[in-house]
Amino acid sequence: MRLLVGRIGRAHGILGEATIEVRTDDPDARFAIGEKLQSDAHGVLTITSGRVHNGILLLGFAGFSDRNQIEKLRNTLLYAEVDIDEEREDSDDYHVLQLIGCQAFLESGELYGEVTDVVNLPGQDLLAIKTAEAEALIPFVRQLVPLVDIKNKRLVVIPPDMSGVIA
Numbered sequence: 001m002r003l004l005v006g007r008i009g010r011a012h013g014i015l016g017e018a019t020i021e022v023r024t025d026d027p028d029a030r031f032a033i034g035e036k037l038q039s040d041a042h043g044v045l046t047i048t049s050g051r052v053h054n055g056i057l058l059l060g061f062a063g064f065s066d067r068n069q070i071e072k073l074r075n076t077l078l079y080a081e082v083d084i085d086e087e088r089e090d091s092d093d094y095h096v097l098q099l100i101g102c103q104a105f106l107e108s109g110e111l112y113g114e115v116t117d118v119v120n121l122p123g124q125d126l127l128a129i130k131t132a133e134a135e136a137l138i139p140f141v142r143q144l145v146p147l148v149d150i151k152n153k154r155l156v157v158i159p160p161d162m163s164g165v166i167a
Helices: 067-071
Strands: 002-012 017-022 036-039 043-053 056-061 077-081 103-105 111-120 125-130 135-139 147-149 154-156
Touching: 002 036, 002 056, 002 067, 111 135
Parallel strands: 103 154
Antiparallel strands: 002 017, 002 077, 017 056, 036 043, 036 077, 043 056, 103 111, 111 125, 125 135, 147 154
């Protein structure tokens, strides 16, 4: 599956490096030297150099050796071919696309709703679940989502008790 992994920003220096806005949780693998990334406007871009400078990822690409050439890539979106079903080191690691469309059930077995989105926040992710009444946001933590069965597009949720919350 083709996934967005970054966006090329402005040129850095005179040797053909560009700043990269990272949009992946695995930048070491996606932006390794030799990796081939796809772009709509410029075709396949092969990474020839990579380093972090002041917290910003800088990449060089084959065929782009100076600042003027790199500036032509500005705002280019970078995509990688990713097998979202491959085994991961962490069994609790999921792609957003694997979770969207999953049916969410309560512990009783009653259908609660369908996952429509995953909201990425600094502290934790939230599952957006469309229920019969409204949209519910449930923190994606084991205590509230004890079972995730990607193969069967099913998960079990324990919605937080919001009866005491004043809106």
